Amino acid sequence: MxxxxxxxxxxxxxxxxxxxxxxxxxxxxxxxxxxxxxxxxxxxxxxxxxxxxxxxxxxxxxxxERHLAPAPLDVDAIVNDADSVQALAERIADHLHDRLANPAMISTLRLLLAESGRVPHLAARWRHETAATHFADLGRLLALARQRGLCRDSVALRQPWLLLAPVVHTVVLAALADPDEPVRLRDRREAHVAMMVELLDPAGRSPCAARGS
Known part of the structure; x- marks a missing residue:
């Protein structure tokens, strides 16, 4: 052996x-x-x-580096494979939740939160590199989706971090959660998709858009 x-x-x-x-x-x-x-x-x-x-x-x-620097979004594949705002939101959620809201990521983030004072440069590196990369990828993705008519001009195009915030909140909450009260990751993913559809609906048919019209 x-x-x-x-x-x-x-x-x-x-x-x-x-x-x-x-x-x-x-x-x-x-x-x-x-x-x-x-x-x-x-x-x-x-x-x-x-x-x-x-x-x-x-x-x-x-x-x-392994768990807190996940692969970037494949912007072209996500947009090209989507034929509706629902499909676009599902694909964005699939990427973000598969790569961020998984047990290894949650365990690693729990360590980072606990030890950030001991290794502040590593915590800063995650904030600047991982978060910034996802913000940039989401910005490019939404700009391309807008060109293809998959989403309307909304606050999400100007502030793409809004699409990342729910999954980051989910991961942080799960990292801090009591093991006896696990965070319902599937429910949070579904809510995340619904939020994105309301933000990105190109025809303005979402409940929020209807109320604002």
Whole structure:
């Protein structure tokens, strides 16, 4: 088995280490988790772990990079595959909720919230890189959808963060929630879709648009 493990590509080994780190940090916190614990969880010696990461902070940063820097939106695919504002909202929600409102992301964000004072540069990096990337992607997506007639000129086109805010709130709430009172992620996704339809309805047929007309 040791020979099999020694042949694993570095990328696979790093994934194993990051998985073990999430478990160790979740159980003991940043201060309590030890490199020995992470190495043991990944099936490595401590020396083997240091061959990939020079410090606990480096492991923590890799963990954040994996879970708090999700893939950007595929703007063209989302818009091209949508033939209605409902379909557009569903596709946006699918991407945001699959990549942000998932258990690994929630566990990692819980760590970031707890340890942001210890590693403020990592918290700042998430705010500036992850959030800013999604804002920019949503802005480009809505501009393209507007050109295709899939959405009307609304406040969402000028303030695309409005479409990201519900899922960010959901993830933060889930990270802070009591384990005995889990957040109903499916219900929140459905409400998010309904909100986007009302904001983006190109024909102005949504309840909010009707009341404002």
């Amino acid at each position: 040791d020979r099999q493990r020694s042949r694993l590509p570095p990328s696979v080994r790093v994934d194993q280490i990051v998985d073990a780190a999430l478990r160790a940090f979740s159980q003991a916190g940043y201060a309590g988790a030890r490199m020995d614990d992470i190495a043991r969880g990944a099936g490595l010696s401590k020396g083997g772990l240091y061959a990939h990461f020079t410090s606990k902070e480096a492991v923590f940063e890799a963990l954040l």
